[in-house]
Amino acid sequence: MSDIQDWTRFGRVDADGTVFVKTSSGERAVGSWQAGSPDEGLAHFARKYADLVVEVDLIAARLNSASADVPQAAAAVKKLRDGLDEAPVVGDIDALKTRLDELAKHAASRVEEVKAVKEEERAEATAKKEALVAEAEELAKRDSHWKATGERFAAIVDEWKSIHGVDRKTDSALWRKFASARETFTRRRGAHFAQLDAERKVIAAKKEELIAQAEELSTSTDWGPTADALKGLMAEWKEAGRLAPDAEQKAWKRFRAAQDVFFNARSEVFSARDAEYEQNQEAKEELLKRAEALDVEGDPKAAQAAFREIQGQWGEIGRVPRSAQNKLQRRLRKVDDAIRAAMDVAWRRVPVEDNPILKQMRQQVAEAEEKLERAKSTGNSKQIAKAEKELAGKQQMLSLAESAR
Template structure:
């Protein structure tokens, strides 16, 4: 028998009928039955169960040695393991493992006491720190006349307060009420002090802050015309509001003027870019208009109409031109359109009388659809343009079919 098996048999055995016993200081107790193999295999099986228990105890010991585990949780785990040894289905030195768990339980108890003491000390330290902060706030509230510095310090105290943890809830709430009361008292006293200063300058400063806030809000606007008018009115209101102390006036004016400059600089850049683009568009439309006016309408009115439609499509793609030139360009373009329509009308009137009247009606409907499309394009209504284009295409298809059948 190997040394390992001899070690196992020190703490357990399997009798001839397969009953498994574990040996402890209290005597033998039955822990199961083994029928799946040889007694040696059975002993090894139950020894592995014991090894699993040892592993669990090792983990508890490691956590306890590391010092970062919750002592109370560790103690509860130890107690659970101790209870499991009573009826553990494992073969090994259960008495030794129990003794080890007892030692770990004592250490966990010591750790728990230390943690409790540390928590108590931390609580006392937190209470002391918040006591000091509350007392400092009360001193500032009663005596300080350094309004800005004291106000900033009270804000810093409030921020520091949030970083102090560990005080019991009841004490913490009572101390917070002291601090809050001191802060409120300081705010009232500071308000009373400033209320006694020159009320007119205060009103002026408040008004100018409002004007600055509105100017800064408008600085990023792209509603150029309306915003420019409002900023000009703000300038008049600024002058009418009066003046505060020279240093404060200069600072306020600098902020107010910066907001106005930001808007007008942005507007100037946009207008410059737009003007350059519109000048380029004007050149393109003049060239396109020259092409339209050169169309030979009399030679072939329908070909002229098709060429005009292509020019119209390019015209719309080019975009806006300077306002003072737009009207003249459109009048000249409409004159070309009117000339083509007149030529088409003459051509239709020259159609032999014997021509199918239904075919003539279809052509009139196509012409009407073309006019509706033109009006929609002139108005710039995208929805009407799409609807008019669909209607025109439909009527043209019907006319083409009818002409082929003629």
């Protein structure tokens, strides 16, 4: 009621002090006023009406607010409307009834809107948790990436807690499914690592055995076979499998340390030997200079004799570094080939009657002929066949030698 002085339109006070409010359906008593004039009595109950109007205004404002508790506001509208017929106020009751009825309709509409929104939010929240359950069930089937999968399960729990709006029954059912999937994963992960621990115990025992063998071989001076044996142990190490990272690193350091003891010792020995071999190389290079300076074309026979002496000294000197061995042998062989070629040419220049080799071969043929005659005189067929075969072979060799001249 905007004008509290217009009280006579909506109420009156009778002679005994009873205060009445006027409505379209008639009058009704709202109270008694004995403390002052009738106008003051009406004003008192009019102020109560004004307070009621303010309360209705506040409810209307809440209904139009996006953050309002709409069901609570609707309940407040209903409470005011139900109590309006008994309200101890003086004012335009009919207008307030009309307004409350309109607010009740608006509140009902807003309640349906809120209900629809909540249903949509509930459906969305339910879908999110169903998706998390489906993901958890897929994760539970994995046979690898145990750490990452465990971390994902923990993250799903956090996501789950952040999703609100699912009804309790549905939420409980979904949580049971998620918990079951997580438990399945936990059991399978536990079984996997239990098996892995068992396998690593076998691997650890094998690698301890390999370390012991390597440590035993580390002091050997049988360089070649021991190096091959250590290489074999290395191949076994790789085939044995791997331990947990820290344990693997510690075991590898021990295994490698044993190998280093051997190979460092071998390296020191080989370094000393290489120093000796380098001296041998220098000596053989000096012999090569002498061999390559021989007058092979002018006097091949003398060159051959000198070269044989050089070869004898060559063998006495001993080994050279492996990197130089082939090169030195090629140079020596080149001189040998040159001398052989020169000797072959010189041999071809000797007259047939003076060639000592041909003389020797003719003598062998003559001896074979005599042997055949003796065999024939005995009449022994086996001896005759054997003598004939020997004679034919020596004649063939002589023929080839003579044709090569």
